[in-house]
Amino acid sequence: MPKIRSSRTKRAPEGFDEIEPTLKEFQQKMKDGKFILPLCSSVPVSENDPHEGKRKVEALWPVFRIHHQRSRYVYELFYKRKAISKDLYEYLLKQGYADGNLIAKWKKAGYEKVCCLRCIQPKDTNFGTTCVCRVPRDMLEEGKVIECIHCGCRGCSSGSGAGSAKGSSSSAPKE
């Protein structure tokens, strides 16, 4: 979640104007799909989205997805397209427009398409393993569709063949 910009915050480096509309769009999306979490309730209440019929875990998936997309966007701007300066990239990280920790993972071999940090944290699971979405497509049962419980990712392993990998990378945690 980006910090609120005021006159006291540091001015954005050059080039921020160009990517601002896209970031705004993400922000808006995040708002639309966002859930206000009442302080004393574990059940999220949706602002706009109807949440009836959704599982409890599903409520947070859009947040993860947009977070992933936004980070991916910044990551690609800097590392792939080389369209923004280092200053701007660091500014974006600092301001919370992108998740530096997640991007750090993407730079590692085998983690190029990781959907979220929760899914690669083995300590959080009963069996001490990573999430099911990390399992390569061809190791899964034939034709099985998985949606991981953390973020709704449908598979984000690096080596899952061209087709599935592409699909998962472009919109990784899909609902």
Add this chain to the structure above:
Amino acid sequence: MNNPGGPPFQGGPHLHQHAPPPHAFRPMPPPPNWLPPGWTEHKAPDGMPYYYNAASGTSSWVKPTLAPPGPPGLAGMGPPGMGPPGMGPPFVQPPHTMPGPPPPGVPNYQQPQLHPPGVVPPPEPSTGAKDGSASKGKKAKKAKKEKAVKKTQILETPWFIVVTSLDNTFFYNKETKTSIWVPTPELEIVLAKMGQVETERLRLEADKAAKEAQGQEMERKRPLDAQESVADKRTKPDDANTGTEMTEDDVAWQLAQMEDMMGGEDQEMASQDEDEDDESDDEAVQARLRLLQGTANNNQTHSQPVSRPTGGMELSEDNIQEREMAFLDIMRDRGVTPFDTWERALAKIEADPRMYLIPEAKARQTLFESYCVIRAQEIKDAKEKESANKGKDKEKDSKEDRKSKDSTASASASSSSSSKPEDVYRRLMEDYTTIKSTWLDFMTKYRTDQRFLGLKPGSLRESIFRAYLSDLKKGVIQPKDKKSSSSSSSRPSSSSSSRHHSSSSSSRKYKATDKEIEEFTSLLKETKKDILYEHKHSSSVEWRKIKKLIDRDRRYDAVGSSTEREQLFREYADRVIQRKD
């Protein structure tokens, strides 16, 4: 008609205009045993299987029982493009349902009656209904690749000119079910006759259409030209390989195809999903086709097929490249920036029909990625160049500025040569610094500016800036806009030391009235002169100490500005010290 090497007419149970297409329409055809002869199963775009009888040109959703000709009532329900083949007037205007030459994976149901040349000719497809299944299974893989795109009947003969998706042209006799690359002498005569009349008309029409398209959308122009040039290129190998009689036809074909391309893009879009596999296998198919053609060459006994120009392959590759280039152009035209996400870029180019030049969504996205890299680099370069230019311009400006000033101003200004980095830097500061600006602001704003970077070492920049700013605040220097009037007076003082202010210049700038100064000086007089003497080499730190001693006094506030106070204090101190000495 002469059927070179073709099998005799095959009297099946029903007259087949075509065998069940040897090019299977789906990668894995089910054993068609249970279909009556002449019927083939196909998949509609929505996945529904339907059945097609090539002989009667009918199609049906219902699986035909052994009653051969198929339920005629259902024919209308068949998928599009299922008209009775070959019934049109000679040299029918090509149906506009086909998306032009290279989309390899266009669903074949649109022209199920056509055969790719690579498939049909050499091992004479004894295409009867009996071995339909066998040939289907065998050729499934290769058939997927090259497909007939257009078929035109040659006058009253049973011959058809067939153009495939790879822009090969061959002749097909529907009665004998033979196909040949080179027209037989008899055929040539007919072709020549037909060519004179029909090709002219076709060409005119195609030209007109092309022109219209150009007029309608200027953006389309480039790819169209590309297509045209490709088409021109194609005609040449055709000439060489198939004899002069073919040329007119070929040109007409190419033009007509272009037309198709323009009209058929929607279909292409619809079929893009089906296309996905095809492209990847393209090369294998090409190789296969060539092999086939090679064998055909050696195998003169069957027919006399001349190996089609391998140019066909080159062309298709060219075509892909060209289409990719065209696709990049679209993005450029439509203002896609490297700061867009793919979704946004897609929204921008969606309206452009040229987008469907690249049938695969995935290929489009990869193209977009590479476009972004290229474009980002371009933008970066452009920016660098611009800033360099700006720097140069500024320098030039300042030079001229300086010159004009030199003529009016005193000699002191002329001493500074304008090309020196200090001066360039100074001008930058003068242009953009106000009393309110800070070093941090200034630095972040002009960090990349050539004028800023020109001054070395970097530490000098800050000190000069700070000196300038303090001068500005004290009023030693007028802000830039006022300067034109008093440039001669402020310039020398600004270029002289910033730390020591001559009393004359400073007093002139004081806003405080003389009376106020008087009062303040009287206060200073009361303070002990020893103290002042003690702080002979005073810096602001000492002034701070003295300030504490006297700031309770009413007269201290007589002078409004603290800098002025300090200034006055220093002057006074200087005077006292001088007197003592």
